[in-house]
Amino acid sequence: MIMENNGFEISGEEIQKAFAEVMSSAGKAKEWFEESVKAYKELMAYYRCAIMEIETKFNVLNEELSLAQDHNPIETIKTRLKSPESIAEKIERRNLIPIIEEIEKNITDIAGVRVICSFPADIYMLADALLAQDDVRLVEKKDYIRAPKPNGYRSMHLIVETPIFLHDRKKLMKVEVQLRTISMDWWASLEHKIKYKKHLEPQLASELEKELLECAQISAGLDARMEDISHRAQSAK
Ligand code: 0O2
Secondary structure (H helix, E strand, O other): OOEEEOOEEEOHHHHHHHHHHHHHHHHHHHHHHHHHHHHHHHHHHHHHHHHHHHHHHHHHHHHHHHHHOOOOOEEEEEEEEOOHHHHHHHHHHOOOOOOHHHHHHHOOOOEEEEEEEOOHHHHHHHHHHHHOOOOOEEEEEEEOOOOOOOOOOOOEEEEEEEEEEOOOOEEEEEEEEEEEEHHHHHHHHHHHHHHOOOOOOHHHHHHHHHHHHHHHHHHHHHHHHHHHHHHHHHHOO
16 A cells, blocks of 8 residues: 555555556557548648649630630639648537548538639639539539629639549549639738738728728629620620
């Protein structure tokens, strides 16, 4: 006997056993942590591959459609992999279990491809062309162009599933595709910056929201006008 605690006697043998258990669970925690990090890195690599697949599909469409039409429908393509911080924030907000399987199943915008188009009509043409491909499955579509968000945000959002081909198997991956015109993109970029200025007084915040909505409406008008100019120029040829 080496210790007395609330009347219970704890033997040296018991202490040794408890210590061995703590050591073994610490070993398991380390093992679990290392495995989780490896699985996370692997998953992110798969998402990077899926981004490459989708980006290539758009580059091919741009090349082909620029021959068929008199302009490149795509101005630029931007890609991004969601940061670990943003993934963690989403896990918390949605009350998800922080394991790889849950992340993969429930967070559909880890891989993001943003396609900036010349005209609104190009967005619909490219979305249709992508979704017509037999290795692309539409999971979800949100058309914030026909139905803009209350703050004025416009874009076409597609969640698609596409295969990546690994050395020994094929794996289906989800990618979020955002299609926008140049004016939809600059509005969204500036609105995003302004929204994250958190110290605005409520009165000023509400005034700015109103102005941003007006700017979004002006930008939608400009898109329509530029498209009309382009149609008139084409039909005059
Ligand atoms: P990031 O880094 O830009 O991707 P959730 O995905 O849960 O946040 P929801 O409703 O499922 O919300 O997604 P939704 O409506 O499809 O929009 C998600 C993404 O669209 C955002 O990604 C933005 O990129 C963009 N977006 C949506 N609404 C707005 C908006 O009002 N203003 C701006 N500037 N962008 C918007 P993240 O996750 O915010 O980040």
